[in-house]
Amino acid sequence: MTNGLQKLRSLSAEVADLRHAADLLEWDERVYMPDRGATTHGEMLATLRRIAHEKFASAEMGDAIETARAEAAGLGDGGAAERLVEVTARDYDKAIKVPAAFVAEYAEAVSASQQAWGQARAQSDFSAFKPFLERIVALKRRYVAFFPPAEHPYDVLLDDFEPSMKTAEVRAIFEALRSRQVELIRALGAAPSTDDSFLRVPYAEADMLAFAVEVITAFGFDWSRGRQDKSLHPFATAIGADDVRITTRWVEGMPLSLLFGTMHETGHALYEQGVKPEHHRSALEGGASLGIHESQSRLWENLVGRSLPFWQLFYPRLQARFPSQLSGVSLEQFYRAINKVQPSLIRVEADEATYNLHVMLRVELEIALIEGTISVTDLPERWNAGMREYLGLTPPDAARGVLQDIHWSAGLFGYFATYTLGNVIAAQLWRRFEEVHPERDADIRRGEFRPLLEWLRRELHQHGREYRPTQLVHRITGSSVDPDPYLRYLEEKYGRMAAGRLN
Ligand code: ZN
Numbered sequence: 001m002t003n004g005l006q007k008l009r010s011l012s013a014e015v016a017d018l019r020h021a022a023d024l025l026e027w028d029e030r031v032y033m034p035d036r037g038a039t040t041h042g043e044m045l046a047t048l049r050r051i052a053h054e055k056f057a058s059a060e061m062g063d064a065i066e067t068a069r070a071e072a073a074g075l076g077d078g079g080a081a082e083r084l085v086e087v088t089a090r091d092y093d094k095a096i097k098v099p100a101a102f103v104a105e106y107a108e109a110v111s112a113s114q115q116a117w118g119q120a121r122a123q124s125d126f127s128a129f130k131p132f133l134e135r136i137v138a139l140k141r142r143y144v145a146f147f148p149p150a151e152h153p154y155d156v157l158l159d160d161f162e163p164s165m166k167t168a169e170v171r172a173i174f175e176a177l178r179s180r181q182v183e184l185i186r187a188l189g190a191a192p193s194t195d196d197s198f199l200r201v202p203y204a205e206a207d208m209l210a211f212a213v214e215v216i217t218a219f220g221f222d223w224s225r226g227r228q229d230k231s232l233h234p235f236a237t238a239i240g241a242d243d244v245r246i247t248t249r250w251v252e253g254m255p256l257s258l259l260f261g262t263m264h265e266t267g268h269a270l271y272e273q274g275v276k277p278e279h280h281r282s283a284l285e286g287g288a289s290l291g292i293h294e295s296q297s298r299l300w301e302n303l304v305g306r307s308l309p310f311w312q313l314f315y316p317r318l319q320a321r322f323p324s325q326l327s328g329v330s331l332e333q334f335y336r337a338i339n340k341v342q343p344s345l346i347r348v349e350a351d352e353a354t355y356n357l358h359v360m361l362r363v364e365l366e367i368a369l370i371e372g373t374i375s376v377t378d379l380p381e382r383w384n385a386g387m388r389e390y391l392g393l394t395p396p397d398a399a400r401g402v403l404q405d406i407h408w409s410a411g412l413f414g415y416f417a418t419y420t421l422g423n424v425i426a427a428q429l430w431r432r433f434e435e436v437h438p439e440r441d442a443d444i445r446r447g448e449f450r451p452l453l454e455w456l457r458r459e460l461h462q463h464g465r466e467y468r469p470t471q472l473v474h475r476i477t478g479s480s481v482d483p484d485p486y487l488r489y490l491e492e493k494y495g496r497m498a499a500g501r502l503n
Helices: 003-031 035-056 059-073 080-097 100-123 126-145 153-159 167-189 205-219 257-273 290-304 308-321 331-338 355-371 376-391 417-436 440-445 450-459 469-477 484-498
Strands: 226-230 236-238 244-248
Touching: 003 035, 003 059, 003 080, 003 236, 003 244, 035 080, 059 080, 100 126, 126 153, 126 355, 126 376, 153 167, 153 355, 167 355, 167 417, 167 484, 205 257, 205 308, 226 257, 236 257, 244 257, 257 290, 257 450, 290 417, 290 450, 290 469, 308 331, 308 440, 355 376, 355 417, 417 440, 417 450, 417 469, 417 484, 440 450
Parallel strands: 226 244
Antiparallel strands: 236 244
């Protein structure tokens, strides 16, 4: 290896180590830390993150990137070193554009705003949160101004989560989704309701956890490079590709939430475990974007985990673990219950068919806030109007309406769209996999998940951040990000169920 590249790699590795240490502390904070450890943890985290940032945004790194760029061009390694330099440079250019004083002011504002949001939500009082959110929106608009003018100011925010994706592209995708999705949900609303009363009897947490472990072991979760624990909100985190941790929770009265949540986080974990070793401790480790990451969690949770072939194999096993709850419930009844569609107020509890409408509402509102076409004062009213239009529901209070999500209080503008992009991309990958592997469903019916995981590893996981999300989708499917496969999947699946058939 040449000098510049070597320097770039060694500096990146140190930065990655510091970030991994911070990630591990954050994991500990959410899994094991006693309440009063919060201050010590906060201090340690701030120090580690600051040192990592200083090291990365240093003149030394800038020089290493420039030297490495010249070296990489002549290497004849298929462009591998060039991609490493390009992605590192992209992160570097972003890191040096935002002044340290702004970063500190912003961190302080977010911490105050999150606290205010927690209290406002508990009291369902939007006016208590309003000044904090106004400050966050103003800071976000200042943040945008640190970057060269974009086609749309929201592009800059989107880029932090979905590199290179434009507001216009997101709008076009959502436009294509909106009418067909609203229509589908109206049609389903007219269908007879599904009996899912057997899910509202007591289930034992330990037995459900054991079943979930059986399922994700079959999916291919590598327990020698990962673990599972409990936390208040489920999440996945990678302390590098060889230490990938997922968490789960038990929700009283929703026995399957643990199972589907575990499948979801496993989708994220399988992606991280699949990144090739040469990307470890460099800018190329981790996932290509939040949308691509979410495509992996949704694929295992919904396209595999809520499918008929999966349950043809696993339902008798679930029944064996819960004979008193499920012995009188047929596979068809169970399948209908786990795929029940019902417009609801809360995004995180929404089903597969209504979920995107919750996301669209939020994305439209946050684009308008950043554009300045609406103000924070207008939010509750605009929120309720959107809920009526998309889902036919009016939130009874702010806690079950505009105050329900933590994202805006945390300054996460540009994040919501990635949930829907994940659903859309997952369906594109699913269809492509069936084209190259027509035995897809037959394999799942006999518990053979290896061909799917190996295909995902080869086509997607191993590359880490080498390609931009839209490039990656194009390389794998030959298409841009296209909502049609997703809409057809929903229309076919729910069309069959409405016609009284399962497949
Ligand atoms: Zn996720």
